[in-house]
Amino acid sequence: KAGVTQTPRYLIKTRGQQVTLSCSPISGHRSVSWYQQTPGQGLQFLFEYFSETQRNKGNFPGRFSGRQFSNSRSEMNVSTLELGDSALYLCASSLGLLSYEQYFGPGTRLTVT
Amino acid sequence: EDQVTQSPEALRLQEGESSSLNCSYTVSGLRGLFWYRQDPGKGPEFLFTLYSAGEEKEKERLKATLTKKESFLHITAPKPEDSATYLCAVHAWGRGSTLGRLYFGRGTQLTVWP
Numbered sequence: 001k002a003g004v005t006q007t008p009r010y011l012i013k014t015r016g017q018q019v020t021l022s023c024s025p026i027s028g029h030r031s032v033s034w035y036q037q038t039p040g041q042g043l044q045f046l047f048e049y050f051s052e053t054q055r056n057k058g059n060f061p062g063r064f065s066g067r068q069f070s071n072s073r074s075e076m077n078v079s080t081l082e083l084g085d086s087a088l089y090l091c092a093s094s095l096g097l098l099s100y101e102q103y104f105g106p107g108t109r110l111t112v113t
Numbered sequence: 114e115d116q117v118t119q120s121p122e123a124l125r126l127q128e129g130e131s132s133s134l135n136c137s138y139t140v141s142g143l144r145g146l147f148w149y150r151q152d153p154g155k156g157p158e159f160l161f162t163l164y165s166a167g168e169e170k171e172k173e174r175l176k177a178t179l180t181k182k183e184s185f186l187h188i189t190a191p192k193p194e195d196s197a198t199y200l201c202a203v204h205a206w207g208r209g210s211t212l213g214r215l216y217f218g219r220g221t222q223l224t225v226w227p
Contacts, residue, residue, distance in 0.1 A: 004156075033215070043157075043200070043217040056214045090156050100145055100204040102215060104156035 002027065004093050004105035012111045018079040021108045023091030025072050029103075031096025032074040034066060037088040037107070049074055050096045078110075086112045116140070119201050119218035126225050129190050134221045136201030137183040146184050147215070148177050149200040157200055191225045198222045 005024045013019050025032050033056075034046040045058035049068035066076040072093075078085055088109055092102035116139045126132055136146070145164050149157035161170040163179040170177045174195065176187045186199055198220040205216060 035217075042219040045214060045217075048214060088154070092156075100215060101147065101159060101162050102202075103159055104149075106156045107154075109154070 004091060004103055006089075006091050006105040006108050008108060009106065010109045010111075012113065013081050014113055015081055015083060017081050018077060019081060019110060020075055020077045021089055021091075021110075023074045023076075023093075023105060025074070025091075025093030026103055029093035029095055030072055031094045032068055032072065033092045033094070033102060034074070034076050035090045035092065036060075037090055038086075043090070046076065081112045083112050086110060117201060117203055117216050117218040119199075119221050121221060122219065123222045124224070126188075126191055126223070128192055128225055128227050131187070131189045131191070133188070134186040134199055134223070135183060136186070136218055138201075138203045138216075139182075140203050140205035140216060142205050143203055145204040146179055147202045147204070148184070148186055149202065151198045151200055151220070153198075160199075188223070191223075193225045193227055196223055196225045 007022045023032055031050045033048040036044045046060055046064055047054055047066050048056040052068045063079045068074045088107045090104050090107045092104045094100055094102045118137050120135045145162055147162050148160040150160055151157040161177040166179055166181045168179050174189045178185045200220045201218045202215045
């Protein structure tokens, strides 16, 4: 069974630009969660989508948004990038019903200059 | 505020020197505790799920245990390839919500030298 895939793996953007990251979950998984990981803050929860609906949200500004498609693939968007947005963005999928075992993708390394 | 605390932050062991990592939590309504291993620049790799106090899970040189307030990850006779950051996460119900989410600790960075 294929694992969670994320594209692109690396991105370099300039302050003020926007970026879209993509995540394809494990087949059969309906929940996708997004996390931001930085050396100083560790893993910070962004949001979770289940069956195309956002059902949980962390404490991030509205510049961070996401969506989920009918095939469970998910995208997250960051608008008006700031230097502090440089991080490893991780996507994790789970069955999303009674099981909360999350399986992570390799991440997208975003660098904002 | 719900909290997951891992200790120590960093641990250096000589190959073969067994030790334990700690994960303590103060969340209410625990629905599960998870251990992950993360190598530099990669996504966390799922290791174990524990659901109730007294439960134990094993995988190769790793054994995870759970009590009502904490979990331990025991590493027996570690090898250099066990060097990684070990993350603990708990699944708990959120305040004001009937749905849960995972709360992660900061991790323990383990280095095993030959």
